[in-house]
Amino acid sequence: MRVTQSGSTGLDLNLLLALDVLLEESSVSRAAARLHLSEPAMSRTLGRIRKALGDPVLVRAGRTMVPTPHALSLQGEVRSVVERARALFLTGGEVDLRTLERSFTVLAHDSFAASYGATLFRRMAAEAPGVRLRFLSESHIDVPALREGVADLEIGVIDNRSPEVRVEHLFDERMLGVVRPGHPLLSGRLTARRFAAGEHLIVSRRGRLEGPVDTALAERGLSRRVVGSIGSYPASLFVLRDTGLIGLIATRTVPQAEALGLVTFEIPLDLPPLPFGLAWHPRHDADPAHAWLRARARELVTAKP
Numbered sequence: 001m002r003v004t005q006s007g008s009t010g011l012d013l014n015l016l017l018a019l020d021v022l023l024e025e026s027s028v029s030r031a032a033a034r035l036h037l038s039e040p041a042m043s044r045t046l047g048r049i050r051k052a053l054g055d056p057v058l059v060r061a062g063r064t065m066v067p068t069p070h071a072l073s074l075q076g077e078v079r080s081v082v083e084r085a086r087a088l089f090l091t092g093g094e095v096d097l098r099t100l101e102r103s104f105t106v107l108a109h110d111s112f113a114a115s116y117g118a119t120l121f122r123r124m125a126a127e128a129p130g131v132r133l134r135f136l137s138e139s140h141i142d143v144p145a146l147r148e149g150v151a152d153l154e155i156g157v158i159d160n161r162s163p164e165v166r167v168e169h170l171f172d173e174r175m176l177g178v179v180r181p182g183h184p185l186l187s188g189r190l191t192a193r194r195f196a197a198g199e200h201l202i203v204s205r206r207g208r209l210e211g212p213v214d215t216a217l218a219e220r221g222l223s224r225r226v227v228g229s230i231g232s233y234p235a236s237l238f239v240l241r242d243t244g245l246i247g248l249i250a251t252r253t254v255p256q257a258e259a260l261g262l263v264t265f266e267i268p269l270d271l272p273p274l275p276f277g278l279a280w281h282p283r284h285d286a287d288p289a290h291a292w293l294r295a296r297a298r299e300l301v302t303a304k305p
Contacts, residue, residue, distance in 0.1 A: 013085065015052060018045045020082045022058060023075050024103060026065050034101070079149030083283050095288040101130040104293055107151035110137055110232035111253045116300045123296055131289075137232065138205045146281045152290060154279040155297055165279050168294075170302055172273035176264040178249045178257050180241055185265070192268045196222040201245040202229040203236050213248070216269040237262060250274070252301070276301070 021031045032042035050057050053074075058065040067075070113135045124131050136151055145151040147164050158167050177195070179185055185198055196217050202209060209226045217223055230236045233249055234256060240247045241260050249257050254264055278297060284290040 015045065015049050016078055016081055016085075018042070019049050019057070019071075019074075020078050022046060022049070023067055023071060023078065026058065026067060028058075028065070034103075076148030076150070080281075080283050083149075083287060095292070097128040097131075097289075097292065099130065100128050100289055102128075102289055103132045103134060104153065104290075105134045105136055105151045106153050106155060106297075107136045107138065107145050108155040109157075110234050111250065111256065112155055112301075114234050114256055115253050119300055120296060127296075128289075128292070146279060149281075152280065152284065153293060153297065155301070156276065157274045158277045158279045164281065166282055166285065167277055167279045168298075169275055169277040170298065171276055173250050173252065173276045174273060175248045175267060175271060176251060176254065177267045178237070178240060178247045178262050178264045180244065181261060181263055183244060183246075183263070185246065186263060190265065190268050192217065192220055192222060195246070195268055196224040198224070198246045199244065200224050200226045201236055201239060201243075201247045202226050203231070203233050203248065204229045205231055207231075212271055213267070213269065216271055220269075 018031070018035065021034050022028070025031045025034065028042050028046060029039050032039045035042065037045070046057065053070070055070045056068055057071045058067060117135065121133065124133060136145075138156070144164075146154060157173065158169075177185075185194065188194075200213075202211060204211070207229050209229055214224065214226075227245065230239060233253060236247050237249070237257055237260050239245065241262060248267075249264060257264055278294055280290065280294065
């Protein structure tokens, strides 16, 4: 996309596109490659951006470059303007996937990337070889990643109810217990009391040491001992494999547990369902490339095993 506006303002909208790519890549050479420019030309463009903004935009930090605080504060708005301009110049709501050159950032739990990442990358290579996909793990700090343009699509258990975000509910997920083979919990009738009596490992991106399981146990006058928490489900499985701890895993990621030889079981508690879906900012509604990404993600997670 190349858009210019000349006149008394001397505004060149291509600087916005260049700024968007520079902030995403934090590298003049990689930005140049993305925009099919030489590095000297990209450096000159960065110089023009610096002059226009009155800010260095990117500064050296060791061997890398990092955005300035002012540049970071502009990133969401710059991304929004670029996406709207791109949608404006696409005709008929269509896009040629074979020639599309685009980077998408997906915010998802590590277990999603582990379960579906390979299939999604293969699909991209076949349908849109110029598209690059970047997975971001969920942060321990809540930030408006979709609104600010940090991420293009969120996939997982969506707890964002902001009116600025589109949410598409796909299905309700449920949790299973998971332990190493031969765990004592696997022998005999499993009751809530036996389940609570074990030592537990929680998965929490915020480092919490309690969750819905504790609420359900409390309703029965029971409590459990949580020995710790870990930030992702895939990492928790390796801990569970080599200890006697009890963990949880979503039903659709059971193959990850089975690949490590772990055993899953039904939890003897009434736990609330987890609403799994997609979320994106409304600025992407009319973007056919983004619609293609949403469709592929939707097909992946709703396909029957």
